[in-house]
Amino acid sequence: MSEPSTETKVETAEAAALDLANVSDDDRSGALHAVADAIEDAEAKILAANEKDVAAAEEKLAAGDYTQSFVDRLTLDAAKVESIAEMVRSVAEQDDPLGETLEARRLDEALELYKVGVPIGVVATVFESRPDALVQIAALALKSGNAVILKGGSEATHSNRVLYELIREATADMPDGWAQLIEAREDVDTLLGMDESVDLVMPRGSSAFVQYVQDNTKIPVLGHTEGVCHVYVDSVADLDMAADVALDAKVQYPAVCNAVETLLVHESVAADFLPGMLARYADAGVELRGDERTREIAADADDATDVAPASEADWTQEYGDLVLAVKVVDSLDDAVAHINTNGSKHTESILTDDADRAGDFMRRIDAASVFHNASTRFADGYRYGLGAEVGISTGKIHARGPVGLDGLTTYKYYLEGDGQRVASYAGENPKPFLHEEFEGEWVPGHLASTR
Amino acid sequence: MSEPSTETKVETAEAAALDLANVSDDDRSGALHAVADAIEDAEAKILAANEKDVAAAEEKLAAGDYTQSFVDRLTLDAAKVESIAEMVRSVAEQDDPLGETLEARRLDEALELYKVGVPIGVVATVFESRPDALVQIAALALKSGNAVILKGGSEATHSNRVLYELIREATADMPDGWAQLIEAREDVDTLLGMDESVDLVMPRGSSAFVQYVQDNTKIPVLGHTEGVCHVYVDSVADLDMAADVALDAKVQYPAVCNAVETLLVHESVAADFLPGMLARYADAGVELRGDERTREIAADADDATDVAPASEADWTQEYGDLVLAVKVVDSLDDAVAHINTNGSKHTESILTDDADRAGDFMRRIDAASVFHNASTRFADGYRYGLGAEVGISTGKIHARGPVGLDGLTTYKYYLEGDGQRVASYAGENPKPFLHEEFEGEWVPGHLASTR
Incomplete structure (x- = not known):
């Protein structure tokens, strides 16, 4: 055949x-x-x-x-x-x-709407x-x-x-x-x-x-078009923790979409944080590309690290490899603006010990996943507990982020009636709708006996 | 300016x-x-x-x-x-x-995932x-x-x-x-x-x-491309009720997408049901187009009604007007097959007093809305209790049927951690994930004190 x-x-x-x-x-x-x-x-x-x-x-x-x-x-x-x-x-x-019955609503006596997966x-x-x-x-x-x-x-x-x-x-x-x-x-x-x-x-x-x-x-x-993920080290971050997380986000598995591509560092901690961090990246084989301030700090450090100048294109690039762009930002606002402008709405992480600043960052970032004090590499259907994933979506329609079984379902409306006509609810003396939510599963035909 | x-x-x-x-x-x-x-x-x-x-x-x-x-x-x-x-x-x-927090899951101690609208x-x-x-x-x-x-x-x-x-x-x-x-x-x-x-x-x-x-x-x-909706009058329908509902579905407002375009009638009740039904449609100014059996029944009736021959194109047409296609089917299976082949997945209704047959029809029809003993005209955001609607979707992705506020939302994952790295959960001695669902609202930074 x-x-x-x-x-x-x-x-x-x-x-x-x-x-x-x-x-x-x-x-x-x-x-x-x-x-x-x-x-x-x-x-x-x-x-x-x-x-x-x-x-x-x-x-x-x-x-x-x-x-x-x-x-x-x-x-x-x-x-x-x-x-x-x-x-x-x-x-x-x-x-x-x-x-699963997602919603049940009584539109009128003996007129029940069920939304079912x-x-x-x-x-x-x-x-x-x-x-x-x-x-x-x-x-x-x-x-x-x-x-x-x-x-x-x-x-x-x-x-x-x-x-x-x-x-x-x-x-x-x-x-x-x-x-x-x-x-x-x-x-x-x-x-x-x-x-x-x-x-x-x-x-x-x-x-x-x-x-x-x-x-x-x-x-x-x-589908996801790309993962241009950021880690932002805030002014009040625990810098030891931040260094461990930022390293993990790049080197634990650099070929995947949830690996970090750009590290942003608040200017108030940049001089403390960057020399050691850049040296750790370099030791792990990461090629570094930085903005002017990052390069100055790297060059001035006791143990200078090679940082090539970053071009505009570096801020939007998914390297998928042991390459990292590094930028010093003036404020949390600047970090948010940089990410919302250059990111791919995949996964973004703030490292900070200030709860208010964490909440502000997380609410304002437009991405499928926004993390506080955790590596971007956690964005994954298995780690999220979805069982498995068919992919990670960077779109916002239907399913966002890691997509498991839920993303493969839609819903259907079932309406159980007793001979209702729309004409009764329109015109001169329209019957009002009840529109009462209730708990219940759809049982086909259970209203038939009410007539 | x-x-x-x-x-x-x-x-x-x-x-x-x-x-x-x-x-x-x-x-x-x-x-x-x-x-x-x-x-x-x-x-x-x-x-x-x-x-x-x-x-x-x-x-x-x-x-x-x-x-x-x-x-x-x-x-x-x-x-x-x-x-x-x-x-x-x-x-x-x-x-x-x-x-709204749609899901909250503890991935590990001090590592909490929230899915928020x-x-x-x-x-x-x-x-x-x-x-x-x-x-x-x-x-x-x-x-x-x-x-x-x-x-x-x-x-x-x-x-x-x-x-x-x-x-x-x-x-x-x-x-x-x-x-x-x-x-x-x-x-x-x-x-x-x-x-x-x-x-x-x-x-x-x-x-x-x-x-x-x-x-x-x-x-x-x-968006919805079209509404080719059906009403199916089953072998065990209450024929008086069926006639009222089938009339409403066509004439109450024929210009809209949830009006019926094809009436299907089980052969066992066609001779009883159709002559009176067709006459009521004709009285209401509805132009009728039927298959061979419908036309024979119409012609043989005491009070004969004009029914033009339906062409293949009639079975898939959205008239949006006082025009109706009518077909006699041999069985519920035939009705389901006709609708799944010719319908536009918008709204379909079965009129029957048999609960099992209703359930069978409703489960097997692939449409956004499937009704039992109710007019197709109920498929509407206001009548469904959604407040208002931005449209009715005949697609299956993101939102289906009448689309209200829910259809204008998506979700975002927030992950609250304490410095976790993926490397701890991989490699030789990986930490296991907990993956415990819990009830709770996202509070930014509430884990910061646990470190």
């Missing part, structure tokens, strides 16, 4: 979504446990497929096309396979994100070359009752195919075709054109790619 | 939004009460401006360019001005949509020629702490200018430039290109216009 077209795959998923919306949590979670078991059982097969991808990647590494960290992220071993299975189980064991429908994801991403996204989609279109990085083709087939077979009881794999780059363009069938697209990967998706589809896009 | 450019207006709104996010509910509501008072005080001025718009519209009516109902919607009188002021007061008196930022609206729309949208935006760009229909230019100036003057205590009026069609294109500054655009008006906006911007769009 020839491979179905992308159109057929998407339409199959669209039909499956209608059924999947009404599969019970027990059945969805049971299917996820079956996926976890299947992944463990097929460890050898998964590793064999992954070896092919890794071998191809290592050739490109030798040719200088890939970095070692890229190859590392692609590579699976027995422990990683086990952790993927565990992740699927943890998603299965989350609370059901569907069916439901799946979005068909979600499409285009993700980077980590084989665990495919499983994580598929697990979150199934738990939240959504059909899913999966497009992984071509470098992980063999791994993704095996994992996809395992998922498909282990979820044979679920509505047929609820998960679809597409592989070619041109299929992404076909997918992006199917805005009648796909309800949400979540691109992961480079900013340029996310931008490409946003520019080429009418489907709503949930 | 010359009029600022659209770019300047949007950038001014962007700056105002940052401040408006931190204005108290008392101050926002107080400003709205001032707007309501100003509108009442300026009744004569408002009506004089409106007369100019109406005079111009009546010339076009005489020339056959406008309909009478269009001119009616444009026309204000003393009672309408009073009702606009009352609407503003009712928005002012709604619960504050901002600042905040405004979206800058919302832009492009709306039809009803002068009350400008005031309603501005009131909802201010109550929810958002800066707003207003573009009304050119036919209401004089009315909109006066109303906008009244709002601007009455809200002089609010952050400068929080509301901006743009007037020319070309300014809309400038606006749609400013996706860095505008967080959400809400087009109201024709489907073609909403489509134009979706095709020409990277700003997230909240």
Whole structure:
């Protein structure tokens, strides 16, 4: 049998979504446990497929096309396979994100409105070359009752195919075709054109790619364009604590979007704080770029540290690497203005021992996550306790910051009536509405006996 | 002073939004009460401006360019001005949509995450020629702490200018430039290109216009493309009740998106139900288009009703007028399939006395609102008790169905720490996370004393 077209795959998923919306949590979670078991059982097969991808990647590494960290992220071993299975189980064991009555309101006697959580429908994801991403996204989609279109990085083709087939077979009881794999780059363009069938697209990967998706589809896009995160060391910060946190925010894992890119330091503590801090960064291999005041302090220090001059472009750049821009600011106001002008609304942190100044900063910063005395690196679905994440959104619409199961749901209004007509509530002697909130779950047809 | 450019207006709104996010509910509501008072005080001025718009519209009516109902919607009188002021007061008196702690989770000792409701930022609206729309949208935006760009229909230019100036003057205590009026069609294109500054655009008006906006911007769009709503009369419906509701759904106000466009009737009751129903529609001036079975029943009835043959295009058309498509279906399954294939996910209603069949239909229909024994015309922000609405969304992302104040908010994560670094929770001996939900409001800096 020839491979179905992308159109057929998407339409199959669209039909499956209608059924999947009404599969019970027990059945969805049971299917996820079956996926976890299947992944463990097929460890050898998964590793064999992954070896092919890794071998191809290592050739490109030798040719200088890939970095070692890229190859590392692609590579699976027995422990990683086990952790993927565990992740699927943890998603299965989350609370059901569907069916919750979010609001109940009596519009009139025997006229009751219920707002109930439901799946979005068909979600499409285009993700980077980590084989665990495919499983994580598929697990979150199934738990939240959504059909899913999966497009992984071509470098992980063999791994993704095996994992996809395992998922498909282990979820044979679920509505047929609820998960679809597409592989070619041109299929992404076909997918992006199917805005009648796909309800949400979540691109992961480079900013340029996310931008490409946003520019080429009418489907709503949930994605982060970049993470230009700041740490601001305030005039009344505990400077030892600040140095530990600021170091962690840059060096603990510099390749990710929640790593700090610009350090801001209040002028009143800059001379005390910066010489030691800059030396620690330099020891950790961080390349430093500073404004004039930072460079003067660095140069004047007993133990001078190399700080290159920062250009305007440095203040808005996501380095994603061991590079840091450093600036001395005159005030908390200046820090807020700098961040709101140059930041990407991802994650911002103030280090201070003054509660009022912390609150002022946090309220005024326009970002998905604003921290007080903590590393920006905490901005993550797992650390936030969301179980897992489909991505981190820097947009403000639908879902913001780390996006877990909640971000894959929407709601539906159910109205239970008894034959009501709008004409009774309009015109000359309109009936008034009651509009009383009440506690209650939607029970279909429970008002029928009132007539 | 010359009029600022659209770019300047949007950038001014962007700056105002940052401040408006931190204005108290008392101050926002107080400003709205001032707007309501100003509108009442300026009744004569408002009506004089409106007369100019109406005079111009009546010339076009005489020339056959406008309909009478269009001119009616444009026309204000003393009672309408009073009702606009009352609407503003009712928005002012709604619960504050901002600042609510939606979740609080202890990630670890002295590391607390709060998810708090905040405004979206800058919302832009492009709306039809009803002068009350400008005031309603501005009131909802201010109550929810958002800066707003207003573009009304050119036919209401004089009315909109006066109303906008009244709002601007009455809200002089609010952050400068929080509301901006743009007037020319070309300014809309400038606006749609400013996706860095505008967080959400809400087009109201024709489907073609909403489509134009979706095709020409990277700003997230909240809008409804069309309302192809259905009423399904089930095999076990109370047929008298069904006839009253089905009539209301079409004729009470046919020009709006929540009016029914297709009536589906179970074959087992079609011969009983349709002859009388079709006659009532015909008496009410409704033009009928039916499938073969409907036309046969209509022709065979003692009192035959004219039913034209429906074409395929009729099943997906939003008439917005006294026109109705009618189809006999073999089963509830067929009704669900017809609606999920042809509907626009707006509002669907089943009329039945069987609770199980009602629940089955309601769960399986993919639409923002699904009703049991009630007219589709109830799908409306005011009737739902949302206070007022900025529009009805047929999309599934962010807000669905009638959109009130909630749809104009997003959330922000606040993390209160004590100097935590991610390195402590990673590597060889990682600290575990607690991830305990708790009841509590965010108090900035309340953990500072724990160190």
